[in-house]
Amino acid sequence: MIEIKDLSVYFTTNSKEWFKKNTIKAVENANLTIKENTIVGLVGESGCGKSTLGRAILKLLPLHSGKIFYQNEDITHLKNSEFLKYRKELQIIFQDxxxxxxxxxxxxxxxxxxxxxxxxxxxxxxxxxxxxxxxxxxxxxxxxxxxxxxxxxxxxxxxxxxxxxxxxPKFVVCDEITSALDVSNQAQVINLIKEYKSKNPLSILFISHDLNIISYIADIIAVMYLGKIVEVAKRDSIIEKPLHPYTKALFSNIFKIGEFTQKKEVLYGEVPGVIQKPSGCYFHTRCPLAKEICKQEIPTMQKVEDSHSVACHLVS
Ligand SMILES: Nc1ncnc2c1ncn2[C@@H]1O[C@H](COP(=O)(O)OP(=O)(O)OP(=O)(O)O)[C@@H](O)[C@H]1O
Ligand SMILES: [Mg+2]
Structure with missing residues (x-):
């Protein structure tokens, strides 16, 4: 339904010095496929680029580079007038x-x-x-x-x-649609989306901070860290065998699984700034397993199983 290839979105902001601009690489080289009638959950800490990615897919933001395909058609460079016919099929629901x-x-x-x-x-x-x-x-x-x-x-x-x-619509980005609601309304909204989807084919990119909700609703889960997608897999694989140390840390907080149950402090470290990101693997400054290579080389996404990919030097 939707495929993005090497998608990057940058913002330019003013810096303290008037003559200089800062570049925020909000999304970097993201690759993701959202199949028909599938819910892809997108998780990651605040500011990691989830909303930016969701909006960019819908052509609501200019891209730095990369491509977007909708039903196998390259829509990256369609003009507004050409894209209009798809607007009703590609929609977004906001938080507030x-x-x-x-x-x-x-x-x-x-x-x-x-x-x-x-x-x-x-x-x-x-x-x-x-x-x-x-x-x-x-x-x-x-x-x-x-x-x-x-x-x-x-x-x-x-x-x-x-x-x-x-x-x-054929594809909807749900951006934190339950974050402003109390728990009982959250459950009702989630269930109505599930109910609707069981009767009408619909693909969803479901963005949420709430890992319980993501685990409940998503078929596939993608994890972002500082603008990069670091792991993508089927829901059960992410929960039962997360591979990236960041995914392990995130999910150990709710499911108490794996080696990180006793090491929850891994996520208490500060998220590095988005303008000056760390060298190598962006997560190395908070990763308890980081080695020399993690400081030097940016890991690329590699496929470990059929629909499980991860970007980590420690996974071979
Ligand atoms: N219009 C903009 N101009 C400049 N910077 C922006 C803009 N929109 C987002 N950013 C920056 O891009 C980065 C990613 O922001 P984004 O809103 O996509 O994160 P997020 O994962 O959705 O966060 P949250 O969970 O808080 O909603 C952040 O550093 C943010 O400050
Ligand atoms: Mg957001």
Whole structure:
């Protein structure tokens, strides 16, 4: 469905010295395949580049380099006008259901806007679709003519989800869609996504800090560290046999597995700055197993098993 090859996204920011600019390599040489009807969970600490990667795939950010394929078509350099026909199929749901809904629009307007513009649907048909999708996300059709401020956070997030799903997208980036919700709303939102997906083919890049949620929802898990994808594998492989020391540390905190159970302190070290990243393997400054080579050479992703890849000098 989606394939990215050597994707890099850089930002330029002002530095303390007025004549100099800083380059933030937010995403570096990322490779990832998201198959049909699959949920890929993307995890990693704050600032590691998850949202940047998600937005770049949807062409919401300019790339430094690399390629994006959608259904085997290279969409990297499509102009906005050429990409427009895919916009309804490639969607994003954001974390904050307060700022993502226009407060001056009714639920009806919010949900049908995309249908009217992308599908040129008439209002009657659009209303039918809106009622149908509201039901699927657990909301009643009575709310159609109410405004966002009349709803709780959980309900607003359902409206935001309905607005995207009504377009019948093929690929959706879910960027921390449960982070602003309480636990019971989190579970409901996750289950409604699962339920929807069981009936409608959909591929998802599911970005979250919450490893419990990722482990519950994802088929494949990709782990990022300081802009690089360091490990990708099926959910069970990541949980049962994580290979990268960073993945081990991350997941040992929730599953208490492997050799890192007694060594949780590995993640208490500071995340290095994004402007001056460490040499070699970016994780070597916090890795309890780091050797000389880790300080000198950047490890590349290597395939260890069918769908398990890792970038670590210590894995052979
Ligand atoms: N528009 C921007 N301009 C400059 N730097 C940016 C911009 N957007 C993101 N960055 C930087 O790029 C890096 C990656 O940010 P990103 O938001 O992708 O991380 P993240 O993994 O989604 O973090 P979080 O878990 O906190 O959402 C960070 O260092 C961030 O400060
Ligand atoms: Mg983010």
């Amino acid at each position: 259901p307060y700022s993502s809904l226009n407060p001056r629009f009714t639920v009806f307007e919010i949900i049908t806007e995309g249908l009217l513009t992308h599908y040129k649907m008439n209002k009657e048909k659009a209303k039918e679709k809106a009622v149908e999708i509201l039901e699927k996300v657990g909301l009643k059709s009575e709310i159609l003519y109410r405004y966002p401020h009349e709803f709780s956070g959980g309900q607003r997030q359902r409206i935001a989800i309905a607005r995207v799903l009504v377009l019948e």
